[in-house]
Amino acid sequence: MADEAKAxxxxxxxxxxxxxxxxxxxxxxxxxxxxTLSLTATAIDHLxxxxxxxxxxxxxxxxHSIDVADFTHTVVAIEKIDQSHSIDTIIVNAGIxxxxxxxxxxxxxxESIIQxxxxxxxxxxxxxxxxxxxxxxxxxxxxxxxxxxRGFGLTPSxxxxxxxxxxxxxxxxxxxxxxxxNVHTVMPGFIDTQMSRSFAGQKSHVLEASAAVKxxxxxxxxxxxxxxxxWQTSFSLLLLRLxxxxxxDKILQRMGYNH
Numbered sequence: 001m002a003d004e005a006k007a008x009x010x011x012x013x014x015x016x017x018x019x020x021x022x023x024x025x026x027x028x029x030x031x032x033x034x035x036t037l038s039l040t041a042t043a044i045d046h047l048x049x050x051x052x053x054x055x056x057x058x059x060x061x062x063x064h065s066i067d068v069a070d071f072t073h074t075v076v077a078i079e080k081i082d083q084s085h086s087i088d089t090i091i092v093n094a095g096i097x098x099x100x101x102x103x104x105x106x107x108x109x110x111e112s113i114i115q116x117x118x119x120x121x122x123x124x125x126x127x128x129x130x131x132x133x134x135x136x137x138x139x140x141x142x143x144x145x146x147x148x149x150r151g152f153g154l155t156p157s158x159x160x161x162x163x164x165x166x167x168x169x170x171x172x173x174x175x176x177x178x179x180x181x182n183v184h185t186v187m188p189g190f191i192d193t194q195m196s197r198s199f200a201g202q203k204s205h206v207l208e209a210s211a212a213v214k215x216x217x218x219x220x221x222x223x224x225x226x227x228x229x230x231w232q233t234s235f236s237l238l239l240l241r242l243x244x245x246x247x248x249d250k251i252l253q254r255m256g257y258n259h
Contacts, residue, residue, distance in 0.1 A: 007036045007060065011078070011087050013068060013124055014094030015039035016046035018193035019143065021053075022209040023091055026217060028054035035059045038081050040066040040094070068094045068120030069112070078127035089139040089220075090128055092121045097158045097195055100259070110157040117161030122168060129172065132181045139182040141220060142169040146189045146228060149237040150248070153258035162187075173225060185226045186216055189233035205230045 010027055014020040016039075024037055037059055041047050044065040051061050064081065068074050081087065095117045098109045125140055132138035145162040152159055166185055173183035190206040207215075207230060219227035228234040240248040252258045 007034055007085075008089075009036045009038065009085050009087050010089045010091065011038040011040070011081060012091045012093055013040045013066065015050050016041035016043075017050075018195060019188070019191060019209060019212065020091070020093040021050040022213045023093070023216065024050050025053045026210075026213045028057040028059040030217075031059070033058035033060075036062070036085060038062045038064060038087070040064045040068075042067045068124060069115040071119060071123040074120065074123040075127045078124060079131075082128060082131055086131070086135065087128060087138065089141065090124060091141040091143065092124050093143040094120060094124075095143065095161075095195070097155060099155050099158075100153065105157055113157040114161050114164075117158070118164045118168070121165055125172060129176065133176060133179045136180045139184065139220065140169075140172065140176075141184045141186060141216075142166075142172075144169065144185055144187045146187050146233050146237055148187060149234070150240050150252075152252060154256065182223055184220055184224065186219070187226065187228040187234065188212055188216075189230050205232050 008031060012020050012024050015024050020039075024039055027035060028037065037054055039047050039050060039054075039061065040063075042065065044063050047063040051063055054061050062081075064077060066074055066077050078087075078090075096113055098105060098113055121142060125142075128138070128140070132140070142165055144166045145158075147155065147159045148162040148166040150159075151163070166187065169183055169185040173185075176183060188207075190204070191212045192206055192208050212229070215229050216227055240251065243251075249258060
């Protein structure tokens with residue numbers, strides 16, 4: 001095993017399941033004993049399955065209970081993790097969703113989604129931006145969504161949170177560029193995870209988590225600023241933005257994306 005000082009340190013939020021867990025396992029397989037993983041979830045016991053999967057590759061793993069909706073605690077906790085062992089890459093993945101398949105979103109649902117997906121993500125990076133700027137190194141990976149391209153009536157707050165996160169990532173990338181810190185915006189379509197399965201509209205071009213992870217890791221390795229996939233979904237939503245608004249709305253309505 002490499003010395004801890006030389007180990008690559010990656011922090012992944014929302015690592016208990018879905019894409020976060022898949023990314024953690026993929027990195028453990030790839031880097032083995034050269035890797036230190038800091039995994040976070042709201043409840044630390046939820047990370048046990050991911051921890052066991054990663055541990056078999058000789059990876060050093062630290063699990064942390066962090067509720068990203070508790071902004072002050074999130075900033076302090078990640079600062080402490082970084083102070084104990086400098087974080088090379090943070091994958092800001094923690095997220096929740098909700099829809100309007102039965103009724104318009106309650107205010108509590110809207111508030112929770114924005115708190116976790118947008119403000120929580122900002123809190124995670126607030127803890128690291130000054131340190132990475134000082135070190136003149138590091139990578140920040142924001143997990144947004146193709147839904148940031150075009151809002152859906154079926155998931156209004158989720159779309160708003162991911163569009164906000166996309167814009168924030170662009171701003172952070174611009175600010176940190178002179179300091180040699182890489183910023184990646186990941187915009188996936190449907191991945192075969194619990195979150196995607198809960199989506200009430202039509203689902204096309206659904207990717208297995210392993211396939212999505214491969215695309216993401218390749219994009220990060222190539223230092224792509226935006227990693228949007230699958231191309232069919234990304235292209236379709238970009239095309240919708242070019243169409244007259246009413247026509248775009250009708251198309252989304254027929255797909256069950258609006259109401």
